[in-house]
Amino acid sequence: xxxxxxxxxxxxxxxxxxxxxxxxxxxxxxxxxxxxxxxxxxxxxxxxxxxxxxxxxxxxxxxxxxxxxxxxxxxxxxxxxxxxxxxxxxxxxxxxxxxxxxxxxxxxxxxxxxxxxxxxxxxxxxxxxxxxxxxxxxxxxxxxxxxxxxxxxxxxxxxxxxxxxxxxxxxxxxxxxxxxxxxxxxxxxxxxxx
Amino acid sequence: xxxxxxxxxxxxxxxxxxxxxxxxxxxxxxxxxxxxxxxxxxxxxxxxxxxxxxxxxxxxxxxxxxxxxxxxxxxxxxxxxxxxxxxxxxxxxxxxxxxxxxxxxxxxxxxxxxxxxxxxxxxxxxxxxxxxxxxxxxxxxxxxxxxxxxxxxxxxxxxxxxxxxxxxxxxxxxxxxxxxxxxxxxxx
Amino acid sequence: xxxxxxxxxxxxxxxxxxxxxxxxxxxxxxxxxxxxxxxxxxxxxxxxxxxxxxxxxxxxxxxxxxxxxxxxxxxxxxxxxxxxxxxxxxxxxxxxxxxxxxxxxxxxxxxxxxxxxxxxxxxxxxxxxxxxxxxxxxxxxxxxxxxxxxxxxxxxxxxxxxxxxxxxxxxxxxxxxxxxxxxxxxxxxxxxxxxxxxxxxxxxxxxxxxxxxxxx
Numbered sequence: 001x002x003x004x005x006x007x008x009x010x011x012x013x014x015x016x017x018x019x020x021x022x023x024x025x026x027x028x029x030x031x032x033x034x035x036x037x038x039x040x041x042x043x044x045x046x047x048x049x050x051x052x053x054x055x056x057x058x059x060x061x062x063x064x065x066x067x068x069x070x071x072x073x074x075x076x077x078x079x080x081x082x083x084x085x086x087x088x089x090x091x092x093x094x095x096x097x098x099x100x101x102x103x104x105x106x107x108x109x110x111x112x113x114x115x116x117x118x119x120x121x122x123x124x125x126x127x128x129x130x131x132x133x134x135x136x137x138x139x140x141x142x143x144x145x146x147x148x149x150x151x152x153x154x155x156x157x158x159x160x161x162x163x164x165x166x167x168x169x170x171x172x173x174x175x176x177x178x179x180x181x182x183x184x185x186x187x188x189x190x191x192x193x194x
Numbered sequence: 195x196x197x198x199x200x201x202x203x204x205x206x207x208x209x210x211x212x213x214x215x216x217x218x219x220x221x222x223x224x225x226x227x228x229x230x231x232x233x234x235x236x237x238x239x240x241x242x243x244x245x246x247x248x249x250x251x252x253x254x255x256x257x258x259x260x261x262x263x264x265x266x267x268x269x270x271x272x273x274x275x276x277x278x279x280x281x282x283x284x285x286x287x288x289x290x291x292x293x294x295x296x297x298x299x300x301x302x303x304x305x306x307x308x309x310x311x312x313x314x315x316x317x318x319x320x321x322x323x324x325x326x327x328x329x330x331x332x333x334x335x336x337x338x339x340x341x342x343x344x345x346x347x348x349x350x351x352x353x354x355x356x357x358x359x360x361x362x363x364x365x366x367x368x369x370x371x372x373x374x375x376x377x378x379x380x381x382x
Numbered sequence: 383x384x385x386x387x388x389x390x391x392x393x394x395x396x397x398x399x400x401x402x403x404x405x406x407x408x409x410x411x412x413x414x415x416x417x418x419x420x421x422x423x424x425x426x427x428x429x430x431x432x433x434x435x436x437x438x439x440x441x442x443x444x445x446x447x448x449x450x451x452x453x454x455x456x457x458x459x460x461x462x463x464x465x466x467x468x469x470x471x472x473x474x475x476x477x478x479x480x481x482x483x484x485x486x487x488x489x490x491x492x493x494x495x496x497x498x499x500x501x502x503x504x505x506x507x508x509x510x511x512x513x514x515x516x517x518x519x520x521x522x523x524x525x526x527x528x529x530x531x532x533x534x535x536x537x538x539x540x541x542x543x544x545x546x547x548x549x550x551x552x553x554x555x556x557x558x559x560x561x562x563x564x565x566x567x568x569x570x571x572x573x574x575x576x577x578x579x580x581x582x583x584x585x586x587x588x589x590x591x592x593x594x595x596x597x598x
Contacts, residue, residue: 007371007378008339011320015340020232022246030224030253035217037258096511096544124437127406128444152476154483154511156441166445173515173547176487179438179455180445183518188480188511190540203557216555 096173096188105189107150111135111169114142116161121146123157123184132160156184209266212257224253227270231277237336238281240325248284252277275351278333285329316377323373327366334359335366406436409443410452417453421460430463431475434482462486469494470506480510487517493527500534508540509533512547519551520560529564 111119122132125148135144156175159167168174169185176183203222211219228249235245256263256273263272324332337348338359345356352359407415418439425432438459442452459482466481467473469491473481481494493513497506509530516526533546546567553563 007374008367010378011323011370011374012339014317014320015237015324015336018233018237020236020242020245022228022232022242022249026228026246026250027221027224030228030250031218031221033250033254034220034257037254096508096547122444124433124441128437128440130444152474152507154476154479154507156437173551174518175483176518180442180447180451182445184441186483186511186515188508188515189476190505190508190511203559208557211555219555219557222557 096190105150106147107187107189108145108147109135110138111144111159112142113144113161116142116144118162119144120160120163121148121157122160124153124155125150125157131163150187150189152189154186154188156186158182158184204267205269206266209260209263209269212260220257223269223273227253227273230270231274234336234341235277235281237324237340238333239284240321244284248280249277252280255280271347271350278337278351281333282329319374319377323370326373327369330354331362331366331369334362335370338363406440410439411443411449414439414443414449414452414456418456421456425460425463428464428467429472430460430467431478433475434463434479435460458486465491466494470498471495473498474505474507476507477505477510480507480514483514484510484517487514488523489513489517489527490523493531496531497534500531509543512543515547516550516564519554521550521564522561525561525564529567 109121113119119135120132121135122128126133133146135146138145161167168183172185174183175186208219208223231249235249236242239245256276263269337343345359348359349356421435422432425435435456438456439452442455462482462485466478466485470477470481497509513526513530517523533543549567550563554560
């Protein structure tokens with residue numbers, strides 16, 4: 001049977017030697033399809049939004065242009081010194097406010113959850129109240145918002161979707177997880193710098 | 195400060211990033227596994243074009259259900275399972291069809307001196323014999339002998355029990371041997 | 383569920399909520415209340431911010447954590463605030479809170495002291511927050527500390543600290559291991575910029591610049 005084993009051996013060797021070259025645009029085609037996929041979970045999908053070219057308009061309440069169907073949370077800073085975006089990527093750092101004046105900063109938190117019936121924000125700034133502070137729907141469908149005045153400090157918070165689902169802000173920095181099992185989101189409001 | 199060359203980012207990290215919303219991180223997984231799985235898909239389906247379609251399909255489906263990947267560290271195996279399924283569907287959908295001559299599309303490595311039979315004709319014969327195998331035997335044979343998976347891994351990828359797989363591999367080998375024996379000895 | 387309008391929130395934030403504390407603690411289990419009350423007394427004596435202590439307790443209650451856990455977490459928070467204040471040599475509440483967060487993440491007290499020494503007259507809230515955020519993101523504490531200190535040695539603005547964190551975040555998202563992302567961003571800074579050789583506090587990190595990237 002030696003000879004017949006050799007046949008299989010040669011077959012396997014030949015097949016293993018095959019180097020299959022896919023078309024050079026294969027990867028690009030896959031990614032194009034993947035990008036077109038709807039966001040699987042409505043509260044995820046922040047990074048594509050963050051790195052897509054967009055304008056962050058700096059106004060006290062923060063009029064934010066959101067592309068349709070993108071999930072995202074942003075806390076807009078009332079920054080008077082924001083440089084114009086050069087490469088189209090937003091300059092406002094996530095989760096951090098560097099105020100020009102030392103007054104309380106009005107922070108707009110925006111959260112996109114198209115299929116939610118209610119979204120609330122819970123955190124240090126509202127004493128982790130049961131139910132938190134309900135957010136209201138903005139003009140665009142599925143976009144929730146609330147504006148909260150914040151004095152300098154560092155605030156932990158999270159979102160509650162439909163009264164039951166606790167969701168951290170995907171865009172903001174996290175805390176270390178070991179307190180109560182799930183990481184919070186953090187926003188830091190700095191002292192006024194001259 | 196120590197400067198370390200960037201090690202390859204583990205699959206689990208990339209998966210988590212994608213789930214956190216970084217779609218572009220998925221591209222790294224595509225690059226990583228396209229190379230690894232192209233060969234199996236091509237052997238299974240008999241044409242590079244069909245294989246591209248099946249693998250593309252698999253990547254998109256894997257992305258779609260990424261949240262359900264239970265063990266992000268084993269993303270590769272999970273993706274492979276999806277690919278095996280796509281190949282089965284593609285094969286069934288097309289039924290038996292003319293097998294594209296593979297050697298035109300596949301770059302043959304320079305045959306080693308001691309294997310002069312690795313010629314185009316020999317490779318074509320192998321392709322024909324492979325194509326004539328029943329699908330499940332071809333699948334089992336390729337996974338075991340060409341892709342080098344263990345029976346446990348094949349079982350996980352296909353959902354078929356180990357003893358059934360062993361039987362399929364044996365039958366595939368028997369058939370291949372029968373069909374190629376003459377061609378092979380004629381070459382000697 | 384009470385809806386707190388912006389006006390009420392603003393009042394609460396600005397007034398320091400000293401009157402409201404008792405009412406809020408009533409939400410807690412009586413055992414937890416007692417412990418938290420005692421910690422708050424100590425906090426006031428020591429001159430450390432009390433709000434973070436209350437917030438932690440309320441957070442635990444909101445998340446329905448067991449009493450023991452709430453007490454442990456609140457006590458840790460208290461200790462971190464005390465250590466933070468000591469490391470800073472006093473300071474404004476936001477600074478102390480940010481420093482406590484940095485300690486909690488795994489930075490050493492020595493780094494905080496070094497930062498203060500580097501910038502005695504400027505608020506450290508943002509640099510300390512950046513330090514905490516970097517470590518939470520997966521950068522080893524030593525590496526994060528070195529990067530933040532290096533930036534502090536220059537006349538850097540808060541915006542530059544925030545930009546460092548953002549750029550590191552983007553690098554990590556692109557696939558750079560957290561352990562080397564900050565060094566890529568702080569190249570060109572004075573070679574003498576190093577964390578003081580004293581031991582780092584025990585934290586979730588493996589410690590040392592030779593260690594590999596932490597699992598995010």
